[in-house]
Amino acid sequence: MGATAGMISLREVVDSDLPTFWEHLTDPAAQYVAAVTRGYHYDRTLFDRYWARVRSDPEVVMRTVVADGVPVGHAAVYGPPDEREVTYWIGRTHWGRGFATAALAELLDLVSTRPLHAHAAADNAGSIRVLEKCGFVITGHGRGMGRARGGEIDEVSLILA
Numbered sequence: 484m485g486a487t488a489g490m491i492s493l494r495e496v497v498d499s500d501l502p503t504f505w506e507h508l509t510d511p512a513a514q515y516v517a518a519v520t521r522g523y524h525y526d527r528t529l530f531d532r533y534w535a536r537v538r539s540d541p542e543v544v545m546r547t548v549v550a551d552g553v554p555v556g557h558a559a560v561y562g563p564p565d566e567r568e569v570t571y572w573i574g575r576t577h578w579g580r581g582f583a584t585a586a587l588a589e590l591l592d593l594v595s596t597r598p599l600h601a602h603a604a605a606d607n608a609g610s611i612r613v614l615e616k617c618g619f620v621i622t623g624h625g626r627g628m629g630r631a632r633g634g635e636i637d638e639v640s641l642i643l644a
């Protein structure tokens with residue numbers, strides 16, 4: 484277990500988490516921070532399809548982040564064997580309490596695959612900080628589509644070796 488164990492726990496996603504995740508993912512302020520959003524961040528049908536797919540895909544390690552008995556977000560490892568990637572999202576009312584850092588640390592204990600990759604908008608300082616606190620290092624800078632920003636954005640790539 485990581486140093487932050489105890490603050491949060493990770494468990495399998497259950498159906499009753501989904502309305503909470505829908506609130507988290509459709510929050511325009513959170514979408515702006517994340518920058519890179521997909522159809523399932525806006526459309527309930529695509530959202531339901533996305534969660535059905537990731538919950539049934541054995542290649543996706545998807546967990547609900549629970550704090551004080553409440554689902555506060557989700558964290559996952561996904562992607563092809565040569566490009567496994569982490570992602571996470573904490574509901575905005577729970578930001579700034581160390582939950583993302585604790586969740587990522589727990590996820591990294593759960594999943595031993597290395598290297599792991601991550602991408603973040605270059606101005607998503609909170610997410611970059613979370614990744615760096617968990618040992619990721621910035622390995623590249625590029626451009627990507629940031630739908631929630633209405634166009635291309637600067638991105639950073641990170642790796643945990």
Ligand SMILES: CC(C)(COP(=O)(O)OP(=O)(O)OC[C@H]1O[C@@H](n2cnc3c(N)ncnc32)[C@H](O)[C@@H]1OP(=O)(O)O)[C@@H](O)C(=O)NCCC(=O)NCCS
Pocket residue numbers: 513514516517518571572573574577578579580581582583584585602603604607608609610612613
């Ligand atoms: C990014 C996100 C996961 C952070 O969640 P969180 O639970 O608030 O993160 P934590 O509290 O564990 O840690 C945040 C760290 O970033 C720092 N931070 C937050 N905003 C910052 C900012 N604007 N500038 C500099 N540092 C910042 C915090 O101070 C903290 O670091 P510290 O512990 O050294 O003080 C959350 O904002 C989120 O879910 N955003 C929407 C989805 C998203 O962006 N996902 C990641 C996609 S790459």
